[in-house]
Amino acid sequence: MDLSIPAAIVGRLSDTIFTWFEAGSWQRGFSSFPWSGRVPSWVRLLLGVVVLFVVVSWDPAQAEVSPTEEVNPSQAAEYGAQVAKTVLALQQFRETQTINVRTPQGKEGTVTLTNLNPTINTWFLLQLSWSTDSRGSAYHLENPNPKGQRFKLDPTFPSGIAVVEDENQYPCDLNLASAQNFLDQARASQSVYAPVCGGRVILRNATKGHRTNLEAVTDFLRDEVWGGEKVIVFVRNNVTSDSYRETADFQTVSEVGMRGAVGLDSDAAPLPALVDPRFADRLVVPVNVGIPLETSMTKGVQLGAWYRVSGNPGIYFSMIQPNVIAPEILQSHKTLVSYLDGVEASSLCYLVAFDLDRFDLGYALGTEHPRVGWSARTSDHVKGRMLPGPDGIGGVTPLVTTGLINPADARRTVATFTGGFKRQHGAFKHGELALRNAGSHYGFVEDGVVLSKLQPGLATLFVLADGTISMKTWTEADNAQLARVR
Structure with missing residues (x-):
């Protein structure tokens, strides 16, 4: 999983991930998502957004599949070439x-049969071609147990694939x-994730996503x-501007006659603001707020303090309003951070x-967004050759982006939230980054498969094959660990 973005939307402190929401956005995004002690078995189909989800960690008892990270020189050259190509050519470790x-x-x-990234061992492409048919067929397969099994072809068994688990091989x-x-x-079934061979193999099927009338x-x-x-910007700035904004009326401790819901003072909880x-x-x-807490919110909560979410150990909730943040923070880095106007400063923000x-952490693309072509923010002289997109591709076919969390992860999923921008807004229009790397479009990797290259100079949130989670400014040197990014 990887997401490189031109402006950091996620901040990381120690081993806790923080996501900022404008007040009201949380409830809209989770209105159909049950927050309880049980992990939900489904997630709403999404169109027009990237899905970033949090899942319970891998079971360490699962068997390990030994990966290889050797790079085929010709495949590495395909990856780096500034020419029109297919999404397969972006998979240099295949x-x-x-x-x-x-x-x-x-x-x-x-x-x-192509294992698109053997180190991650999740996405496969099976292609079937006949001497009498130049078109052929392609099937996007998913390995539901990438740490415990792998797929391969066996010349003695041409009617299917072999599923290998340790020393055992199953046809x-x-x-x-x-x-x-x-x-x-x-493929003709109604299932987006269609199981075959007793569920050892999953076929990913294309589907239509959901979008609001506004989208x-x-x-x-x-x-x-x-x-x-320009029409959209005009309507946003003059008609719907701040239409979902929420503010709060403060009360003092003496007015309510009690301390209210006191925030946590624990090594496990994030530090208060x-x-x-x-x-x-x-x-x-x-x-x-559609998130139940262990403590009552009837009398109020302290701004910047953290509270445990009911029935979900390890999840915390907080609220903040920018104009109550310590002055030494608001007055720092004035040359790097824009000043907050009165509307922004008094808007209530929710944090989880x-x-x-x-x-x-995991990451999945929506059925339609983000796209992989050019952003309209990119100037014509930066585009150079007439390529369909900054990475040489204009789509990800024959791969299938479903907009759904796969069944294996859905059982363990506790939250989903938007993980990036549409490609339309995912590049730089001005400044140094606008002139480098074809406009520095933000990159994304799903299950070890590069769908848009990670660009140097951009804030990047990524997870490695061993579960290590990092957030940093991506550099050229970081490409050495690209095979292990999932």
């Missing part, structure tokens, strides 16, 4: 096997020599109307923290 297959009628063909018959193989049958209108304006972005001493005794009653000793 391993490919090909065997011959013959139908009962004597038609000759080939089966090609997965896909009936590939038939006119209607089992993968075609799974549909803005996408239409951007894609179909000349100058549509530094608040202006003038507001140290102020309480605020949260409104439209996850103890990453208890949780893991």
Whole structure:
């Protein structure tokens, strides 16, 4: 999992991840998501957003699959070449096997299985081609147990693939020599993640995502109307500006006659925010918060303090209003951080923290966004050659982005939230970064598969194969660990 972004949307302190929400956004994003002691078994299908989810850590008892990180020189050259290419050419660590297959009628063909990143061992592409059909077929397969099994082709078993677990090998018959193989049958099903071979293999199927009427209108304006972005900006700034903004009325401890909900003083909880001493005794009653806490919020909570979420150990909730932050913080770095106006400074913000000793992070693309073509913010002279996108690709076909968390992770998922920008806004229009690396579009990696290159100079949140979570400014030297980014 990886997400490199032109402006940091996530801050990291010790082993806790913090995500800032404008007040009201949390409830809209989680209105259908049950917060309880049980981990939900489903997640809403999303279109137009990137999904970043938090999941319970890997079971250490699972068997390890030995990865390889050797780079094929020709594949590395394909990855770096500034030419039009397919998404497969962005996978410089891929391993490919090909065997011959013959139908009962004597038609000759080939089966090609590509492990897109053997170190992560999750996404595979199976391609079937026949001598009488130049088009062929492609199937995006997912390994539901990447730490315990791997897929390979066996020349003695051309009708399917072999699933290898330790020293054991299980045949997965896909009936590939038939006119209607089992993968075609799974593709015709209504399942986005269609299990085959008893669930040892998952076929990812394309589906339509969900979007609001507002998202549909803005996408239409951007894609179909000349100058549509200017129309969107005008409406946003003059009609809907701050329409979801929430503020809070403060109360003092003496007014409510009690201390209110006292924040945590524990090594496990995040450190409280530094608040202006003038507001140290102020309480605020949260409104439209769909997150139950262990302590009552009826009398109010302290701004900047952290509270345990009920039924979910390791998850904490807090509220802050920028104008109550300690003056020494607000007055620092004036040349780097823009001044907050009165509306921004008095807007209520919700924060949620996850103890990453208890949780893991994952990342998944939506069904349509982010795209991989050019951002309209990129100037024509930076684009250079007539490429479909900054990485040489204009789409990710034959790979399938589902907008859904896969079933194996869904059972362990406790939260999802937006993880990035649409490609339209995901590049620099001005400044030094706008002139480097084709406008420095933000990059993203899902399950070890590069769908947009990670760019030097951008704040990057990433998880390695061993579960290590880091956030840093990406550099050219960091590309040495790209094979281990999941």
